[in-house]
Amino acid sequence: MIDTHCHLNKEDYDDVNKVIENMKDNIMIVSTASPNDLKEVIDLIETHKNIYATIGIHPEFADTYTEDDLKQVEKYLNHPKVVGIGEIGLDYHYTKENKEKQEELFRKQIILANKYKKTIVIHTRDAMLDTYNILKENKNKNIKCNFHCYSGSLEMAKEIIKLNGTFGIGGVLTFKNEKKLKEIVKELDLKYFLLETDSPYLTPEPFRGQKNEPKNIEYVAKKIAEIKKISYKKVIEATTENAIYQFDMKNSL
Ligand SMILES: [Zn+2]
Numbered sequence: 240m241i242d243t244h245c246h247l248n249k250e251d252y253d254d255v256n257k258v259i260e261n262m263k264d265n266i267m268i269v270s271t272a273s274p275n276d277l278k279e280v281i282d283l284i285e286t287h288k289n290i291y292a293t294i295g296i297h298p299e300f301a302d303t304y305t306e307d308d309l310k311q312v313e314k315y316l317n318h319p320k321v322v323g324i325g326e327i328g329l330d331y332h333y334t335k336e337n338k339e340k341q342e343e344l345f346r347k348q349i350i351l352a353n354k355y356k357k358t359i360v361i362h363t364r365d366a367m368l369d370t371y372n373i374l375k376e377n378k379n380k381n382i383k384c385n386f387h388c389y390s391g392s393l394e395m396a397k398e399i400i401k402l403n404g405t406f407g408i409g410g411v412l413t414f415k416n417e418k419k420l421k422e423i424v425k426e427l428d429l430k431y432f433l434l435e436t437d438s439p440y441l442t443p444e445p446f447r448g449q450k451n452e453p454k455n456i457e458y459v460a461k462k463i464a465e466i467k468k469i470s471y472k473k474v475i476e477a478t479t480e481n482a483i484y485q486f487d488m489k490n491s492l
Contacts, residue, residue, distance in 0.1 A: 268486065378402065413447075
């Protein structure tokens with residue numbers, strides 16, 4: 240299994256080594272959010288064979304990041320285990336007032352993805368249309384993108400597929416009241432889905448409310464199997480293959 244999007248900051252877990260140990264036969268792609276995460280994430284990928292990374296600056300830091308932070312991201316994009324740029328995008332949930340700054344940071348990082356031919360991992364919250372438009376205007380056609388923890392509509396999902404896009408599916412799918420995402424999983428081909436946990440957040444049922452960790456990805460896979468009426472094994476095989484393609488990992492496994 241590949242957890243295509245998680246955070247493994249030491250400070251978030253009682254024992255991060257145990258969390259990593261629990262995924263020892265599987266792969267994790269750890270994402271940075273804050274520029275301060277970069278060093279810790281690079282350490283992780285250099286000390287663990289089964290951990291890879293996507294690096295980038297989350298829109299939450301649009302007001303506070305420095306040019307040097309961006310230079311650091313660019314520097315590590317050449318690292319053989321950095322498989323994408325992310326999570327980047329727009330977040331209007333807490334504030335829209337710095338919209339221009341968020342857009343500028345997003346655009347600059349899309350340009351880096353084009354330059355280094357890296358997959359883009361998108362974070363978008365309450366900003367789907369702007370995110371889509373900026374991506375469409377700035378991303379080179381052949382660059383792949385993944386909407387992590389997808390929460391948009393089925394119609395938008397179909398447009399995103401035309402942009403060479405896929406969808407990260409996590410714990411939200413298992414929530415009892417979640418209908419829209421279940422519909423999307425049912426309607427679209429399995430090839431467009433990646434498994435993710437977004438640990439330590441968004442813990443799937445039956446552990447909702449507790450801290451999430453990558454090993455819980457199996458509950459997301461089980462839910463997809465149930466919705467699509469296919470075997471769990473098939474879901475694991477297909478989503479693993481999807482992830483390897485999405486992040487061009489074939490030669491580095
Ligand atoms: Zn995340």
